[in-house]
Amino acid sequence: MRPAAVSAIFLVSLILSACVASSGPQDIPAGPPSQETTNSISRSSGPVPSADVGHTTVAVKVSRQQEALVTTEPAPEPQAFFPTERTDDIPIPAEKPVALLMPANPAVAAAPQTRMQIYSRHFRDAKPINFGGSSPRKLAVHGVDVSRWQGEIDWEKxxxxxxxxxxxxxxxxxxxxxPMFQKNWRRAREAGLKRGAYxxxxxxxxxxxxxxxxxxxVPREAGALPPVIDVEWNGESSCKRRPSREHVLxxxxxxxxxxxxxxGQRPIIYTSPDFYRDNLTGEFADYPFWLRSVAAHPSxxxxxxxxxFWQYSGSGLSHGVEGRIDLNAFHGSEEEWHNWVASRSN
Structure with a gap:
């Protein structure tokens, strides 16, 4: 074989080797889980299952230096991002950015107007509280909130x-x-629960x-409950900043x-007593609130x-979930619940 041919073959081999060794998106290691904790639920001491997030966009970890940045100026307008579709696990950009496709008032197809069955409350509590005449047991419609720390959930139970x-x-x-959101979102719907994201x-x-x-x-789906913004102080967070009340609002x-x-739905504000006292007293009167109050009635x-919504316990016990779980109640009767859910679907 002539030297020139040998050199050409050697060069092609080097190029192919470099291509094979290149890392694709699937090779990027996932960043560590967030150090944020919410509400009163303790982190599980056991292993937390991983979840197949299917066709969701891979999160890219930012640097600690970026995390520490705090801006005092109004948030800038968002840049359009491109959703991806996967073909043989290769992300293909959509033709137009979501920001250009999204109307100012998005139309969401109406969900079927069939009333869901209301299940009676049978939860137990590791730390029961006597709320007296204002017990949450008197409220008709109860629910829960969960995260990765509840692990695998038997939604039917x-x-x-x-x-x-x-x-x-x-x-x-x-x-x-x-990491459990996509799976929980799908399984909760399959079990027939009304669900939302926070x-x-x-x-x-x-x-x-x-x-x-x-x-x-978070998908925009007909029949989903309004999105929730969870605002509270968290001493365990790597972010130690406590902005002024004006900046918080x-x-x-x-x-x-x-x-x-x-x-197309006004978000619900979830908060805790200390954060509410510092920032939210008398504010956002035209927004729905979800209040944490585990020792006394919200009033x-x-x-x-x-x-x-009233989060009345952070120590609930239930079949279908290992460990403790947050318990919540809707402020109204069964009829008011059905009417409110129906209004979310219009």
């Missing part, structure tokens, strides 16, 4: 125990997706980044406006505040 609705942890900050707000990221991240990962409004425009902890 959980529903039979009294979970008529569920809020699922979806995202926090601007780059963390709960975002844990991270005070070291801009509101625009966080809204875009939530929209990127500004960031929340940017985030909520963007979600309302995309999902005592949040005087004068109208509320939609």
């Amino acid at each position: 959980l529903q039979a125990q009294g979970a008529n609705f569920v809020y699922l942890k979806a995202t926090d900050g601007g780059d963390h997706l709960d 975002h844990f707000f991270y005070w070291c990221r801009t509101a625009g980044e966080q809204a875009d991240w939530f929209i990127r990962n 500004e960031k929340m409004k940017v985030f909520m406006d963007r979600l309302e425009k995309y999902y 005592k902890v949040y005087p004068g505040r109208k509320w939609l």
Whole structure:
């Protein structure tokens, strides 16, 4: 064989080897799970199952230096991102960005107007509280909220125990997706529960980044419950900033406006007593609230505040879930629940 031919073959071999060794998106290691925790649920001491997130977009981990940045200016307008479709596991960009396809008031197809069965409450509580005459047991419709820390869930058993609705942890900050969200979102629907998604707000990221991240990962589906913004102080977070009340309200409004425009539903505000006292007393009167109050009725902890959901326990026990779970109740009768759910589908 002539030397020139040998050199050519050797060069082609080097190029092919480099291509094979190149890392594709599937080879990028996933970043560590978020250090955020929500509500009163402790992290499981056992292994947390991984989840097949199917066709969702892969989250790209940002640097710690970026996480630590805090802006005092209003959040910038989001840049359009491109959803992807997969063919043989190779992401193919869509023809147009979502921002160009999304109308100002998105139309969502109406869900079937059939009334769901209401399951009676049969939860137990590891730390029961005597609420006296204002016991949450008197409320007709109960539900739960869950995240990756509840692990694998038997949704049919959980529903039979009294979970008529569920809020699922979806995202926090601007780059963390709960690894169980996609599976929980699908399985809860298959079991017949009304379900929605919540975002844990991270005070070291801009509101625009966080809204875009939530929209990127949470489907816009007919019949889904309104999205939730979870705002609270968390001492375990790597973000130690506590913005001023004015800045808190500004960031929340940017985030909520963007979600309302995309999902066509006004977001629900979830909060805890200390955060509410510091920032939300007398604010957002035209927004629905989901209040954490595990030692007394919300009327005592949040005087004068109208509320939609009450999180009355962080130590619930139920068949279908290992360990403890948050318990919640809807503020109204069965008839009011059905009417409210129907209004979400119009």
